[in-house]
Amino acid sequence: MSQAREQLTRWAPALPALIVSAVGLTDLAGAGDMIWLPLLAAGPALAATTNRPRGVLCVGVLAAALGMLLSTRDAVPGDELAVVLSALVAVTLASGLASALRGRRERVLAAVRSVAETAQHALLKPVPATVGPFQVAVRYSAAAAEARIGGDLYALIATPYGVRLIVGDVRGKGLPAVGTAALVLGVFREAAWDEPDLLAVVDRIERSLARNLGADDFVTAVVAGYPGAGRLEMVNCGHAPPLLVRRSVGATVVEPVEPAHPAPPLGLRALTGHTPGLQVLPFADGDQLLLYTDGVTEARDRGRAFYPLHEGLARHASEEPARTxxxxxxxxxxxxxxxxxDDAALLLIRKPVLPVIAR
Structure with a gap:
């Protein structure tokens, strides 16, 4: 499919000239029974979508030259020829202008994409394949394909207190959501390095959002840490439960990690007065944890059926998070x-099985 698209893109600039040639051949094959000259204007009109202004002009000149040649053969009256040539000139000029405007829009779009990619790398920094004791993989898709960034957020860093990570979803879309995501990630990266207690990291984020967000704004998130010794700490603030993957008797078992201490989304604690609690679960060699945003689980097909992430993870779980x-x-x-x-983010960590050293 991609090769066919590349071939079509490569040959697209030549298509208008081929159309002009096809009109000329059709007129010649008609033995003068029908005049096809007006269709020559289709060449420069189509060239506006595939060529630069110079290419449009070349197609227009080709169409005009062919029109004059065919009019002589078909004995077209001079006034009719003048009308055809005038139409060709008008279409060529209009198409050249449209081509110039299209080129300008493409350059602006390319600049916007470049800025968006730079912003994405600054906001959602690339995660290496290995962080601390974990194998890691991340996949992110923004619903606004041209923007490349959205309101979903993730980060995973190694700190003096072990590996810590966050996956979250900002309420809303557009630039305000991107700004809130940047705020959350900035506070998380600083607090995760400074605070020994994972709950203190969450408190720092909560206080920052309380000062900067509106009354109706909030962020759902899961903040997790691996202080070592085969245990994983987790605080779920109104987010979808992560999925824990374990191997059991040769089979893959996928279990949702429901929050033992449900907490409101970040930014809403003052309205509920409920403080989050720390959830601790064992995390042994070979275990995997998938964190995601609702853009994944709420994705629907044409029949309005949700994507079955639980079943999909059970099918595709492997020893390589990137492949999964x-x-x-x-x-x-x-x-x-x-x-x-909708924006969709997936972050998967795996504790590799350490090789057994024979004595």
Missing amino acids: LDALHDELLAHVGGRLH
Whole structure:
């Protein structure tokens, strides 16, 4: 499919000239029974979508020259020829202008994409394949494909207190959501390095959001830490439960990690007065944890059926997180027909099995 698209893109600039030539050949084959000259204007009109202004002009000149040649053969009256040539000139000029405007828009879009990619790398920094004791993989898709960034957020860093990570979803879309995501990630990266207690990290984020967010704004998030000794700490603030993957008697078992101490989303604690609690669960060699945003679980197909992430993870779980997420992401896009309608983030960590050293 991609090769066919590349071939079509490569030959597209020549298509207007081929159309002009086809009109000329059709006129010649008609033995003068029908005049096809007005259709020559289709060449420069189509060239506006595939060529630069110079290419449009060349197609227009080719169409005009061919029109004069065919009019002589077909004995077209001079006034009719003048009308045809005038139409060709008008279409060529209009198409050249449209081509110039299209080129300008493409350059602006390329600049916007460049800025968006730079902002994405600053906001959602690339996560290495290995962080601390974990194998790691991340997949992120913004619903606004041209923007490349959205309101979903993730980060995973090694700190003096072990590996710490966050996956969250900002209420709303657009630039305000991106700004809130940047605020959360900035506070998390600083607090995760400074605070020995994971709950203190969450408190720092909560206080910052309370000062900067509006009354109706909030962020759902899961903040987790691995202080070592085979245990994982987790605080779930109104977010979808992560999925824990374990091997059991040769089978893959996927279990949702429901919050033992449910907490409101970040930014809403003052309205509820409820403080989050720390949830601790064992995390042994070979275990995996998938954190995600609702853009994944709320993705629907044409029949309005949700994407079954639980079943998909059980099918595609492997010893390589990158391969697992590649399969999940491809299946997710196939489920929705190729285009997501909400931002979607997937972050998978795996504690590799240490090799047994024979004595």
